[in-house]
Amino acid sequence: MQYAILCYHDENVVCAWSKEHDEAVMAKLAVVQEKAARAGKLGPVARLLPTTAATTLRKDREPPIIIDGPFAETKEHLLGFYIYEAENLDEVLGFARELAEVNPGGSYEIRPVGLFRDGKQP
Amino acid sequence: MTDTRWINAVLTSARPRVVAALLRHFRDLDMAEEACQEACLRALRLWPTQGPPRDAAAWLIMVGRNAAIDATRRQRRLTALPDEDSISDLSDNEVATVERVDAADYRDDILRLLFVCCHPELPATQQIALALRIVSGLSVAQIARAFLVSEAAMEQRITRAKRRIGGANVPFEAPGAVERSERIAAVAGVIYLLFNEGYTSDVVEHGARAVLCEEGIRLGRLLLHLFSTEPEIQALLALMLLQHARADTRFDTDGNAVLLPNQDRSRWNMKLIAEGLALVDKAFRHRRPGPYQVQAAIAALHGRAARAEDTDWAQIALLYGALERMQPSPVITLNRAVAVSKADGPAAALAMIEPLADQLDGYFYFHGARGAFLLELERTTEAKVAFDRAIALANTPAEAAHIRLQLDRLAGSARSGNMKKENAKNS
Numbered sequence: 001m002q003y004a005i006l007c008y009h010d011e012n013v014v015c016a017w018s019k020e021h022d023e024a025v026m027a028k029l030a031v032v033q034e035k036a037a038r039a040g041k042l043g044p045v046a047r048l049l050p051t052t053a054a055t056t057l058r059k060d061r062e063p064p065i066i067i068d069g070p071f072a073e074t075k076e077h078l079l080g081f082y083i084y085e086a087e088n089l090d091e092v093l094g095f096a097r098e099l100a101e102v103n104p105g106g107s108y109e110i111r112p113v114g115l116f117r118d119g120k121q122p
Numbered sequence: 123m124t125d126t127r128w129i130n131a132v133l134t135s136a137r138p139r140v141v142a143a144l145l146r147h148f149r150d151l152d153m154a155e156e157a158c159q160e161a162c163l164r165a166l167r168l169w170p171t172q173g174p175p176r177d178a179a180a181w182l183i184m185v186g187r188n189a190a191i192d193a194t195r196r197q198r199r200l201t202a203l204p205d206e207d208s209i210s211d212l213s214d215n216e217v218a219t220v221e222r223v224d225a226a227d228y229r230d231d232i233l234r235l236l237f238v239c240c241h242p243e244l245p246a247t248q249q250i251a252l253a254l255r256i257v258s259g260l261s262v263a264q265i266a267r268a269f270l271v272s273e274a275a276m277e278q279r280i281t282r283a284k285r286r287i288g289g290a291n292v293p294f295e296a297p298g299a300v301e302r303s304e305r306i307a308a309v310a311g312v313i314y315l316l317f318n319e320g321y322t323s324d325v326v327e328h329g330a331r332a333v334l335c336e337e338g339i340r341l342g343r344l345l346l347h348l349f350s351t352e353p354e355i356q357a358l359l360a361l362m363l364l365q366h367a368r369a370d371t372r373f374d375t376d377g378n379a380v381l382l383p384n385q386d387r388s389r390w391n392m393k394l395i396a397e398g399l400a401l402v403d404k405a406f407r408h409r410r411p412g413p414y415q416v417q418a419a420i421a422a423l424h425g426r427a428a429r430a431e432d433t434d435w436a437q438i439a440l441l442y443g444a445l446e447r448m449q450p451s452p453v454i455t456l457n458r459a460v461a462v463s464k465a466d467g468p469a470a471a472l473a474m475i476e477p478l479a480d481q482l483d484g485y486f487y488f489h490g491a492r493g494a495f496l497l498e499l500e501r502t503t504e505a506k507v508a509f510d511r512a513i514a515l516a517n518t519p520a521e522a523a524h525i526r527l528q529l530d531r532l533a534g535s536a537r538s539g540n541m542k543k544e545n546a547k548n549s
Contacts, residue, residue: 049393052350069350
């Protein structure tokens, strides 16, 4: 089973991190990620730009409309996600806990992946 | 948990909302600031052991209000409120009330706070200092360092600004549509001013002043969160991001200014550029052009060019033309001329700026650009006069060094020119 790990946090807080703090967190995350990658468990990883850079296509109407910002206004914002290959929920939770240890605050939402494309050309 | 950096980041990001809500509650800047300060101190004391509350801003607002009431009662020698441990242990019910009250006014609260600091009655330097102190929460020492003045002088500047605002009448009811857009424009102007204070600084000061660029960007983000569909605010943030992306390459190791064409583009911050480009695209989709959008579009064209020679100068010249129509100014004409010189050659550019000679006679960049155009046209004697004038007007050692380089080049080309003439005579 593949799992997506969705990274939620208050982007105002993350944007308030100093450059040094941000780089330190990214470096620690890279160590955890590398271990999973070597085990062949890790798929693509993405960190998203702030929600102020987001545009949403609302397709619940005809014709669809384009609006500024993320779809939902919530206190925490989706800042990135992982694709992780795991046998079960416990295993993916274990990986998420490792990530959480080095990057506390916010939350990770975990959902099974229904459709996955790795973006590679055939 | 000994690491308090996460708390500091939470406090920094919550601060504008907390001070803004407390300002509406107390209607007094000093009281709001002190209440926020007190709440932050309690957070630093309690959160490491109790863990952070679910909604940090609501917690700080509630604790700040109670702390201020507590202090007032103590002053009146009445019974003190319960101690901080019970204050911190807010019931979900209370938090929900704060949340409900504040969510409705959140946007106008923060805009009011920003507007109070950017009050048109204050001189620009006081506006910036006040915004940094109250909204960003920088210490007086930090702000003083950024402005290269003593701490005492900055303290005095901030006190004076506060007193002036205390006398001014700041309306606390929700603003109407026209007033709101006027406030947004005033606040945007001060944020860009603040950013530029950091951006235009010399490298020697850059360490201390970089904080101004970062705060400008942070306040720009805050304003865009509040007014996420305003194209001019999208563009303001884009403009700052696109300029800040080049920060590390603007000076060489000796502290000399490195001009755009000579900057090491591989060291530009591509993440900031990507965000800036996305925002420019979003802003232009609204089809409500404005000065920040045009300036951001110009910065975007520089950001998109992988090499200096890939720069779309013709498009940049057109954009400066649009900016000139929106905000007629000889300085913008001068910038357009520089773009025209790259797109159409120095003769057209020189013709454009000759009429500005009187207005810009005391302006370093005018004589620098004029000298460069003349040099390209091989009118070396006139070029030297222009460069000499520029060097006399240079504001920083880096500017002077840049002109000196041009003069050296001029001397070099004069020598080789003479040699060519000699060779021609001899052959």
